[in-house]
Amino acid sequence: MKESSRNRGPLLFCLTSLLMYMVMPAVSLYVPAIVKVALVVAVVVLMSADSNKTSIIKIACKLIPVYIIALVKLLNVDTGYLLATIYDLLGTYVVSCAYLHLFIENKQQLSKKVMISVAVIYLITAVTTIMGNMIFPQASRLMSTGMDGEHTLYDAYRAYNIGSFAFVYELVLPVAFLPFVFKQKVLPRWLTIGIYVLVLYCMYASQFTIALVCVLGYGVFFFIGYIRNPRGLIGYAIVFGIILFAIVPVILPWLGSNVGDEIMSQRFEEMSNVVSGVGATEDSDVDQRQSLYMRSINTFLANPLTGGKGGGGHSFILDIMAKYGIMGILMLWIMLRSMYNIYVRPYRHTFFYSYLLFSYIIYLMLIILNPGPLYMSVTFLVPLIAFVLGNEYEKSIIGDYKK
Numbered sequence: 001m002k003e004s005s006r007n008r009g010p011l012l013f014c015l016t017s018l019l020m021y022m023v024m025p026a027v028s029l030y031v032p033a034i035v036k037v038a039l040v041v042a043v044v045v046l047m048s049a050d051s052n053k054t055s056i057i058k059i060a061c062k063l064i065p066v067y068i069i070a071l072v073k074l075l076n077v078d079t080g081y082l083l084a085t086i087y088d089l090l091g092t093y094v095v096s097c098a099y100l101h102l103f104i105e106n107k108q109q110l111s112k113k114v115m116i117s118v119a120v121i122y123l124i125t126a127v128t129t130i131m132g133n134m135i136f137p138q139a140s141r142l143m144s145t146g147m148d149g150e151h152t153l154y155d156a157y158r159a160y161n162i163g164s165f166a167f168v169y170e171l172v173l174p175v176a177f178l179p180f181v182f183k184q185k186v187l188p189r190w191l192t193i194g195i196y197v198l199v200l201y202c203m204y205a206s207q208f209t210i211a212l213v214c215v216l217g218y219g220v221f222f223f224i225g226y227i228r229n230p231r232g233l234i235g236y237a238i239v240f241g242i243i244l245f246a247i248v249p250v251i252l253p254w255l256g257s258n259v260g261d262e263i264m265s266q267r268f269e270e271m272s273n274v275v276s277g278v279g280a281t282e283d284s285d286v287d288q289r290q291s292l293y294m295r296s297i298n299t300f301l302a303n304p305l306t307g308g309k310g311g312g313g314h315s316f317i318l319d320i321m322a323k324y325g326i327m328g329i330l331m332l333w334i335m336l337r338s339m340y341n342i343y344v345r346p347y348r349h350t351f352f353y354s355y356l357l358f359s360y361i362i363y364l365m366l367i368i369l370n371p372g373p374l375y376m377s378v379t380f381l382v383p384l385i386a387f388v389l390g391n392e393y394e395k396s397i398i399g400d401y402k403k
Contacts, residue, residue, distance in 0.1 A: 008050075008107075008109075008110050010042075010046055011043065011046040011047065011050060011110065012110060012113055012114060012117070014039055014042040014043050014046060015043050015095075015098055015114060015117075016114070016117040016118075016121075017039050018036065018039040018040065018043055018091065018094070018095065019095065019117070019118060019121055020121055021035065021036045021039065021091075022036075022091050022092070022095070022376070023121050023122065023125055023163075023167065023376075024121060024124070024125050024161055025125075025143075025157070025158035025161055025162060025163065025164075026128075026158060026159055026160070026161035028158070029155060029158040029159055033087070036087075036091060037087070040090055040091055040094050043094055043098060044056060044094060044097075047059075047097065047098065047101045050101075050105065051101065051105065052105060053104050053105055054104050054105075056097060056101065059097050059100045059101060059104070060093070060097055062100065062342070063093065063096055063097060063100070063342075063379075065334050065335065065337075065338035066096070066335060066338045066339055066342065066375075066379060067089075067093060067096075067335075067375070068331050068334050068335055068338075069320060069328075069331050069332070069335055069373070070089055070373070070375070072324075072331065073085075074086065074089070092375045092376055092379075095376065095379075095380050096375065096379040096380055098114075098380070099379065099380045099383050099384050099387075100342070102114065102384070102387065103346075103383070103387055108388075108391040108392075111384060111387055111388050111391070112388050112391075112392065114384065115384050115385060115388045118381065118384070122170075122171065123195070123198065124161075125161055125163050125167060126163070126171065126198055126199060126202040127198070128160060128161035128162065128163075129161070129162050129163040129167065129168070129202055129205065129206055130198075130201055130202055130205040130206075131160070132157065132160035132161065132162035133162065133205040133206055133207075134205065135160065136156075136157060136160070136162070138207060139157045139160075139162045140162055140163060140164050140165070140168060140205075140206035140207065140208070141164075141165075141206070141207050141208070142157070143157050143158075143162065143164035143165075144164045144165035163202075163206070165208070165370075165372060166372055166374070166376070168202065168203060168206045168208050168211050169208070169211055169366060169370065169372065169374055169377070170374060170376050170377040170381065171199050171202065171203075171211070171215075171377075172203075172211050172214050172215060172362065172366065172377070173359045173360075173362060173363055173374070173377045173378065173381065173382050174359070174377065174381050174382055174385055175196065175199055175214075175215050175218050176218055176355050176356075176358050176359035176362065176382075177352065177355055177356075177359070177382075177385055177386075177389070178192055178195065178196050178218065178222075179218065179221035179222045179355070180221075180352045180355045180389075182222055186389070186392075196215075196218075196219070196222075199215055200212070200215050200216065200219075203215050210366070210369055210370065214362055214365075214366070221355075227354035227355060227358070289314060289369075291312070292312030292313060292314040292315070293312055293314065293315055293318055294312070295310060295311065295312035295322075296311040296312040296313075296314075296315055296318035296319050296321065296322040297318060297321075297322070299311050299322035299323075300318070300321045300322045300325065300328075303325055304325050304326060305325050305326055306325050306327075307321075307322060307323045307324040307325035307327070307328060308322065308323075308325075309323075310322070311323055313371060314370070314371055315367075315368055315369060315370070315371065316367040316368070316370065316371050316372060316373050317332060317367050317368050318368070319371065320332055336364070339360070339378060339379070340360065342383075343360075343378070343379065343382065343383040343386075344356055344357060344360055347386050347390060350386075350389075350390050352386070352389055352390075356382070356386050359382055360378070360382075363377075363378050
């Protein structure tokens with residue numbers, strides 16, 4: 001059955017414009033907030049008019065378990081910040097609905113065009129983030145703190161379209177597909193490697209060490225065969241873990257001594273000290289992280305049933321446990337299980353399933369180590385790529401594999 005072209009152009013335009021507003025800091029700086037609201041409404045209206053199988057209301061309800069923690073948090077937001085919090089959440093929620101709309105309605109051609117638009121938006125912002133951090137060292141890290149009282153400088157960073165914490169870490173999960181794309185020649189191999197190097201350098205320039213290590217780790221999969229099933233993924237993970245355990249004590253000191261950036265060098269040296277058993281230096285970034293993690297753990301242990309105040313604020317999972325206790329663990333289970341069922345399970349028979357599954361394993365690690373839930377990446381970017389790959393290349397991939 002041929003895909004309907006009804007509302008395809010307006011929906012592509014409005015959705016792309018909304019994504020530009022949400023992803024590119026320069027756009028949100030110069031475009032009034034009311035425009036984002038108008039784009040959200042337009043996307044909802046166009047999806048509603050284009051729905052044949054499932055209404056947008058049903059799609060929104062289907063996402064409630066995925067966003068259960070964000071929705072519960074709304075109940076505890078101060079009245080003065082409630083509208084701003086809803087405003088921030090609404091755009092992400094609607095974008096998540098957009099993926100499910102494309103998937104349920106089987107909008108293959110539109111999905112491919114959306115993915116191309118999204119790739120351009122993120123790659124442009126990656127380039128400007130690199131350039132901006134060259135002009136303003138540590139800009140991405142400073143933006144991630146909120147920069148209270150420094151609004152003029154913060155807006156100057158936005159004017160250069162410098163991405164902060166959320167942008168950089170949203171890039172981590174989609175990169176898991178690049179080794180598969182490289183092997184299957186979905187894109188020219190030179191282009192795939194170019195994208196990988198660009199993202200890797202963006203992590204380095206923005207000085208987010210965990211993101212950099214994750215993307216470096218993906219590079220291993222360029223040099224091994226296809227990961228054809230989850231058992232193969234587990235095998236590779238074990239082998240990779242053994243190799244990593246053996247070489248990390250050697251690599252980290254080398255990186256600490258040879259990386260040109262002073263901050264990154266210090267972080268690699270601290271990681272080396274922890275791995276080697278020396279321990280983190282007092283007041284170092286690693287030491288502060290460990291203290292914040294332990295604060296959340298201790299808060300949970302002191303109030304396991306109801307939760308309490310005093311979480312560390314640097315781990316999404318540990319902070320939810322600290323704040324909500326057993327109820328927080330239940331909400332985390334509901335959220336993560338729903339994410340698997342909606343975004344991963346439908347692709348379990350595809351050839352790239354293990355790469356998709358691996359990206360969600362990395363997601364679990366990231367929300368343990370960092371405070372952000374990364375909804376944009378896990379509910380839109382990664383599943384959109386999986387949907388396009390499944391529709392465009394799955395038959396040919398399986399055919400080549402059988403030969």
